[in-house]
Amino acid sequence: MCPHTRRWVFSLCLNCRLFIFGFIGMMVFPKSPSFHSS
Structure with missing residues (x-):
């Protein structure tokens, strides 16, 4: 493949x-206590 396609x-x-x-x-942080404290 040409470099442009690979990029x-x-x-x-990514x-x-x-x-x-x-x-x-989004699924994990709302359940963590640190999210509610902040």
Whole structure:
């Protein structure tokens, strides 16, 4: 593959990872006591 395509795939995968981590964070943090205390 050309470097441009690889870069696009890498950025897309990174965005997916950030979205997954953010989704998990939204599910976990509201249940943590530190979130309510702040």
